Amino acid sequence: MSHAIAQQAAHDLGAASWIREMFEQGRRLKAEFGADQVFDFSLGNPNATPPAAFFDALQAVAAERAAPLHRYMPNAGFDEARAAVARFLSGQYRTEIEPSAVILTSGAAGGMNVALRAICNPGDEVIVLAPYFPEYRFYAQQAGGQMVLVQTDAEFQPDLPAIEAALTERTRAIIVNSPNNPSGAVYTEEKCRALGALLARHDRPERPLYLLCDDPYRRIIYDLAWCPTPVPHYARTVIISSYSKDVSIAGERLGYIAVPPRVPERTLLLGALTMLNRTLGFVNAAAFMQRVITRCADALCDVSFYRQNRDLLCGALQEYGYALTMPQGALYAFPKTPIADDVAFVEALLRHRVLAVPGRGFGRPGHIRLSFCTDRHTLEGGLPGLKAALEDVRR
Numbered sequence: 568m569s570h571a572i573a574q575q576a577a578h579d580l581g582a583a584s585w586i587r588e589m590f591e592q593g594r595r596l597k598a599e600f601g602a603d604q605v606f607d608f609s610l611g612n613p614n615a616t617p618p619a620a621f622f623d624a625l626q627a628v629a630a631e632r633a634a635p636l637h638r639y640m641p642n643a644g645f646d647e648a649r650a651a652v653a654r655f656l657s658g659q660y661r662t663e664i665e666p667s668a669v670i671l672t673s674g675a676a677g678g679m680n681v682a683l684r685a686i687c688n689p690g691d692e693v694i695v696l697a698p699y700f701p702e703y704r705f706y707a708q709q710a711g712g713q714m715v716l717v718q719t720d721a722e723f724q725p726d727l728p729a730i731e732a733a734l735t736e737r738t739r740a741i742i743v744n745s746p747n748n749p750s751g752a753v754y755t756e757e758k759c760r761a762l763g764a765l766l767a768r769h770d771r772p773e774r775p776l777y778l779l780c781d782d783p784y785r786r787i788i789y790d791l792a793w794c795p796t797p798v799p800h801y802a803r804t805v806i807i808s809s810y811s812k813d814v815s816i817a818g819e820r821l822g823y824i825a826v827p828p829r830v831p832e833r834t835l836l837l838g839a840l841t842m843l844n845r846t847l848g849f850v851n852a853a854a855f856m857q858r859v860i861t862r863c864a865d866a867l868c869d870v871s872f873y874r875q876n877r878d879l880l881c882g883a884l885q886e887y888g889y890a891l892t893m894p895q896g897a898l899y900a901f902p903k904t905p906i907a908d909d910v911a912f913v914e915a916l917l918r919h920r921v922l923a924v925p926g927r928g929f930g931r932p933g934h935i936r937l938s939f940c941t942d943r944h945t946l947e948g949g950l951p952g953l954k955a956a957l958e959d960v961r962r
């Protein structure tokens with residue numbers, strides 16, 4: 568690694584290697600066998616068609632010829648965009664969210680970085696529930712904090728005694744992601760309530776403890792009418808999300824942070840979040856997309872597209888004999904591997920030109936993540952390989 572690259576970045580490049588590794592393997596296999604003979608379940612790139620309301624809004628906004636709309640703006644975003652997102656969120660969370668409490672960000676990823684920077688002092692601990700979205704480690708580090716992993720239970724639900732045991736004097740935040748990447752678990756209402764109560768018992772004015780709800784999959788749910796949330800059950804909560812998954816516009820980078828009214832120091836916090844959105848280099852979320860979303864803040868892609876993919880993939884996995892907790896949301900299945908070594912099983916899958924990510928990349932060995940935001944050719948074409956690899960290792 569070149570000495571021009573900072574040590575931490577060079578180290579992180581190595582640590583984040585599983586999905587990249589699969590990408591490289593995929594390229595190699597595609598060159599050898601042809602792209603249509605490689606079945607890539609490794610990437611979480613939403614592929615539903617964005618809803619008609621989004622395309623209508625795009626056209627309407629493109630037709631507006633007003634120069635000021637393309638200039639700098641307040642760092643938290645256009646007032647109308649914040650108001651539209653606040654209205655939408657108030658319904659989504661059944662909690663009043665004010666326009667002034669919404670900050671538009673460069674995706675949930677930008678929002679998470681801004682939020683963690685706003686609350687973490689150097690050396691603070693950030694609890695993350697495994698299996699987890701691997702970028703959290705880097706977001707926490709970039710904020711001067713340190714990730715502390717706590718395993719969820721066998722159904723990937725929060726293990727409250729384990730969370731309580733992990734709380735220390737240095738704990739500043741816990742990140743909760745439900746529906747979860749990679750497990751597809753949706754945390755139950757009972758767990759959300761109990762988590763809120765647990766955090767309230769440990770929260771102190773002199774040592775505030777934040778709950779960061781990273782919710783980009785909140786509306787991608789399959790078996791429930793509404794996704795339970797800890798937001799109403801704990802005061803010091805910050806919501807971070809985006810339109811990447813549910814409107815299927817991940818490349819457009821539009822997300823938001825929302826601070827509910829019960830957060831004690833919300834004025835100070837909102838000021839810090841706005842300042843950091845600017846100084847981390849985002850300046851403001853992309854103007855064009857803000858104006859688009861102002862017109863369709865509650866637009867939603869066709870979730871039944873993903874439900875069909877989930878049913879097809881998970882039905883087949885269960886039929887073949889994989890041990891699987893049915894994903895209730897998000898875009899991933901996370902079955903157990905039939906042998907303990909998940910990397911060895913990923914290699915067995917590669918021999919059938921199926922790409923999956925080992926669970927250890929998400930802090931949970933002994934599993935694989937299979938994304939079902941794929942096209943039908945990949946899904947259907949990959950099933951025989953998933954079956955054959957299982958038979959190979961059982962032989």
Ligand SMILES: Cc1ncc(COP(=O)(O)O)c(C=O)c1O
Pocket residue numbers: 611673674675676677700744748781783808809810811817821822
């Ligand atoms: C759990 C989770 N959080 C955050 C993100 C980042 O999403 P965005 O595109 O909104 O930055 C992702 C993307 O895959 C994710 O899975």
